[in-house]
Amino acid sequence: MSSHLIDARGTVEPNVDPENVETRLSEGVFLWLDIDSPSETDLKLLKDVFKLHPLALEDARKFGQRPKIDQYDEFTELVVFGAVDDPERRTGLAPIEVHCFYSEKWLITVHKGECPVFAELRNQTHKRLQKYEEGLGILYLVVDELVDSFLPQLSELDDEFDELEDKILTDPQPTLLQQAITMKRQLVQLRKIVNPQRDMFAGLLSGRYELPGMTPEHEKYFRDVYDHLIRVSEQLDDYRDLASGTTDLYQSTIGNKMNLTMKQLGWVATFFLPLSFLSGFFGQNYVTFVTRYLKPTWTFWVFGIGLELAAFIAVLMWFLNRESGNLRLRMPDLPALPHRK
Numbered sequence: 001m002s003s004h005l006i007d008a009r010g011t012v013e014p015n016v017d018p019e020n021v022e023t024r025l026s027e028g029v030f031l032w033l034d035i036d037s038p039s040e041t042d043l044k045l046l047k048d049v050f051k052l053h054p055l056a057l058e059d060a061r062k063f064g065q066r067p068k069i070d071q072y073d074e075f076t077e078l079v080v081f082g083a084v085d086d087p088e089r090r091t092g093l094a095p096i097e098v099h100c101f102y103s104e105k106w107l108i109t110v111h112k113g114e115c116p117v118f119a120e121l122r123n124q125t126h127k128r129l130q131k132y133e134e135g136l137g138i139l140y141l142v143v144d145e146l147v148d149s150f151l152p153q154l155s156e157l158d159d160e161f162d163e164l165e166d167k168i169l170t171d172p173q174p175t176l177l178q179q180a181i182t183m184k185r186q187l188v189q190l191r192k193i194v195n196p197q198r199d200m201f202a203g204l205l206s207g208r209y210e211l212p213g214m215t216p217e218h219e220k221y222f223r224d225v226y227d228h229l230i231r232v233s234e235q236l237d238d239y240r241d242l243a244s245g246t247t248d249l250y251q252s253t254i255g256n257k258m259n260l261t262m263k264q265l266g267w268v269a270t271f272f273l274p275l276s277f278l279s280g281f282f283g284q285n286y287v288t289f290v291t292r293y294l295k296p297t298w299t300f301w302v303f304g305i306g307l308e309l310a311a312f313i314a315v316l317m318w319f320l321n322r323e324s325g326n327l328r329l330r331m332p333d334l335p336a337l338p339h340r341k
Helices: 018-027 040-048 054-061 116-123 135-148 150-155 157-170 174-206 216-282 286-293 298-330
Strands: 003-007 012-014 031-036 068-071 076-085 093-102 106-111
Touching: 003 018, 003 116, 018 031, 018 040, 040 054, 054 068, 054 076, 054 093, 068 174, 076 116, 076 135, 076 150, 076 174, 093 135, 093 150, 093 174, 106 135, 116 135, 135 150, 135 216, 150 157, 150 216, 157 174, 157 216, 174 216
Parallel strands: 031 106
Antiparallel strands: 003 012, 003 031, 068 076, 076 093, 093 106
């Protein structure tokens, strides 16, 4: 179904007939027209029956806009975003852009792709529409459902980040780092959508924008939507920081594994150092030099063993002196304890 018609009586009608729309408009019954992926027939209906402004019709054709409110003579346009499940994305959620055209006689919502919150609003809670005979009440239900669709999706990110951190601590693979960076980028994209939408409703409540038929009682409902947007914005900031911490955790885990590997290689080099010394010492032409030029036996112990031992002791003393100097630099001077009387 590409379109649905819902009126204040609680009637849900798929496959909208233009004659039924005109009948309800003539009777003064408030209606909500939901259009999924508008076709040329749907756009013609919006132009001929609802008399939308050409700029509004252009917005109905083109998506990819930021949250905004445009005021016309007979109606007001709102661009609002919600969230839907998307298994192909790392975060599991994707934004859905909805264009709302509102007047005191009708509400039109246009979007591309299925919007589950609208299906639930039509099929399970359509009786609530009878309670809100005024148009702003139905607009509130639509906008509130869109904003609240972010909350259950974001609540699932806690488990996803915990699982990702456990995998990084167990076996840090490059694919996990790529997953963390991808999730961070998607959270930044959601933040670019939610924050302007929050500012848009703040401007609506401050009087910068006006909706037809807006009263102080209606402001209470839209203030509730604004509070939910603040909550969503704060959660996005928290999860973005958590994604940054996940990438730092990956880097530190890789660094610790590298240090452990270097330590193991250092032990291997230490084990092979005496072997290399012995093979190098007895492989030199030292015996020929001693038997030809240095006859006494003590020359073997002095020049053959003594020089290597002296060099080893000199390096060892230099190392110990250097480490003791570093230790003195690291240890601060502690204040003297008072004497007991």
